[in-house]
Amino acid sequence: MRLLRLGPVGAERPALRTDDGSVFDLTPITDDIDGAFLASDGIARARQASAAGTLPALDPTGLRVGAPVARPTAVLCIGQNYAAHARESGAEPPAQPILFFKHPNTIVGPDDAVEIPPNSSRTDWEVELAVVIGRRASRLASEAEAAAHIAGYTVSNDISEREWQLERSGGQWSLGKCGPGFNPLGPWLAPADEIADPQDLRLRSWVGGEARQDSRTADMVFGVAHLVWHLSQFVTLEPGDVVNTGTPEGVALSGRFPYLAAGDVVELEIDGLGRQRQVMVAPETAA
Incomplete structure (x- = not known):
């Protein structure tokens, strides 16, 4: 499992990529991949949602790849x-x-x-x-x-x-x-x-x-x-x-x-x- 942020600068969408290369939208469980997401067991929740098949597919074609974590304090x-x-x-x-x-x-x-x-x-x-x-x-x-x-x-x-x-x-x-x-x-x-x-x-x-x-x-x-x-x-x-x-x-x-x-x-x-x-x-x- 890999976590990504896709889309224009300032409007990136959180996403998950599985080992087979499929990409899924993480917005059902978080607005972004940031400190709050990580501190609230976000990675475990993303993994569970992926395993359950509840995340919608996301086509990454043409989407800019943003930094994988938003707004670090340092x-x-x-x-x-x-x-x-x-x-x-x-x-x-x-x-x-x-x-x-x-x-x-x-x-x-x-x-x-x-x-x-x-x-x-x-x-x-x-x-x-x-x-x-x-x-x-x-x-x-x-x-x-x-x-x-x-x-x-x-x-x-x-x-x-x-x-x-x-x-x-x-x-x-x-x-x-x-x-x-x-x-x-x-x-x-x-x-x-x-x-x-x-x-x-x-x-x-x-x-x-x-x-x-x-x-x-x-x-x-x-x-x-x-x-x-x-x-x-x-x-x-x-x-x-x-x-x-x-x-x-x-x-x-x-x-x-x-x-x-x-x-x-x-x-x-x-x-x-x-x-x-x-x-x-x-x-x-x-x-």
Whole structure:
């Protein structure tokens, strides 16, 4: 089972896709896939409705795919969480998770065009496993408890403007992370209990069809459950919040590849979580 949001920006319809590719309308049980839905056992209710055959069929042909979760209160991001990426950034792997934030309005659909900001020459891509929180999490006692607070997983592109991030933000990173459209998310939300091992997923990215990143979540410095546990000691995580868990090596910041330019096509994929495709556009042509 996969949860999606389909339709125009601001008018997405919640939907469910079964393993055989059939798509069904979730509006009989919820207005949207958001924090309230997740906190009220929405995934279990969607699964029950699907099994009972009570959801109407939905033809997705021609429908835009939106981000799979609506209106998160926060997008929390972990920096340098793959050892090889930390080193290509000029740093050793961190001793504890590095936290920064993205504005929630950076989240867009997985295939939406993304604007390269005016005067930017260092816009970069980052494929990441994103965690979506399902229950309020505060000062959790263990990693096992943390895992029980995860609703599911999806694909994230933590787009970054490196000059703004590293040279103009006073060391806080977020200035280079919050451009319009700088967090494509999706295509779907996979329930946590349907991902056998979030620490054994392959992540890949391409620019113009040429391979850029190819790694596995096993290479994380800090695993998913540890991150949720750790964050909960300092921040109260709300249902629907998104946690970007870091990116592997192979970004433009490494110096091995050029930064993004208008017309570039970025594609990202994670095992079992689907594929994204964004066209990078100049500011005046962005949708």
